[in-house]
Amino acid sequence: MHETNKKVITVGVTGASGAVLAQKMLAMLDADSRVERIHLVITETGHRLLAEELQMTGVAIGQMAQRITGHHSTKIEILPNKDVGASIASGSYAVDAMAVIPCSVGTLAKIAAGTCDDLVARAADVMLKESRKLVLCIRDTPFSRIHLENMLRAKQAGAVIMPAIPAFYHRPETIDDLVTQYVCRVLAQMDLPQSAMFRWTGSAAAKEAKA
Numbered sequence: 001m002h003e004t005n006k007k008v009i010t011v012g013v014t015g016a017s018g019a020v021l022a023q024k025m026l027a028m029l030d031a032d033s034r035v036e037r038i039h040l041v042i043t044e045t046g047h048r049l050l051a052e053e054l055q056m057t058g059v060a061i062g063q064m065a066q067r068i069t070g071h072h073s074t075k076i077e078i079l080p081n082k083d084v085g086a087s088i089a090s091g092s093y094a095v096d097a098m099a100v101i102p103c104s105v106g107t108l109a110k111i112a113a114g115t116c117d118d119l120v121a122r123a124a125d126v127m128l129k130e131s132r133k134l135v136l137c138i139r140d141t142p143f144s145r146i147h148l149e150n151m152l153r154a155k156q157a158g159a160v161i162m163p164a165i166p167a168f169y170h171r172p173e174t175i176d177d178l179v180t181q182y183v184c185r186v187l188a189q190m191d192l193p194q195s196a197m198f199r200w201t202g203s204a205a206a207k208e209a210k211a
C-alpha cells in the first residue's frame with residue numbers, strides 16, 4: 001500500500017498483561033527490512049504494565065523505543081495516545097496493518113463500540129473503516145459474555161481476534177520460545193511471515209530433524 005512498497009505498521013500497547021509480547025513484536029518489526037515505519041501508541045495503563053512487567057519505570061517517552069528494542073531505533077515513532085489528530089487517526093494516511101498487543105478488554109470494548117476517544121481506539125477504528133488488517137491480541141481470562149460479544153462484534157467488523165494464548169506443539173523450552181511463536185503468528189496475519197515461526201508439518205519431530 002505504501003509508496004515505497006515497504007510497510008507502515010501501527011502497534012498499540014494497552015494495559016493488559018503481556019508487555020513482553022509488545023516488546024518482542026516491536027523488536028521483530030524493527031529488525032524486519034520489509035518495514036519502514038512503526039507508529040507506536042501506548043495507553044496510560046500500557047505504560048504502567050511496561051513498568052510492572054518489564055521494569056520500564058520512569059522511562060521518558062523519547063527513550064522508550066530504545067529501551068524496548070535494546071538499541072536506537074530510527075523506525076519507531078511514538079505517538080501520544082491523547083493525540084487523536086495524529087497521522088494514523090486519518091484514513092488518508094496509509095497504514096498497512098495494525099496490532100493491539102496486548103489488547104485489554106477495555107480497549108476491545110472501545111473498538112467494538114466504535115468509541116474513538118483515544119488514539120489506539122481511533123487508529124483501530126480507521127483500520128476497520130478502511131478495510132485494513134487489524135489484529136487484536138486480547139489478554140484476559142476467563143472471558144465474560146460481554147468480552148465474547150465484543151470479540152464477535154469486532155470480528156464481524158473485520159478485525160482478527162487473536163487472544164494471547166500460547167502454543168505448545170513446537171515444544172518450547174523457554175518463555176521466549178512461547179512468546180516468539182505467538183508473535184510470529186500475529187506477524188503472519190499482518191502479511192509479515194517470519195523465518196523464526198515453527199510450522200506444523202504433521203509432527204513436532206520435524207523440528208528436531210531441522211535442529
Ligand SMILES: Cc1cc2nc3c(=O)[nH]c(=O)nc-3n(C[C@H](O)[C@H](O)[C@H](O)COP(=O)(O)O)c2cc1C
Binds near residue numbers: 104
Ligand atoms: C497490573 C495490571 C494488570 C492488568 N491485566 C489486565 C489484563 O490482563 N487484561 C485486561 O483486559 N485488563 C487488565 N488490566 C486492567 C486494565 O489495565 C484496565 O481495564 C485499563 O482501564 C485498560 O485501559 P487501556 O485499554 O486504555 O490500557 C490490568 C491492570 C493492571 C494494573
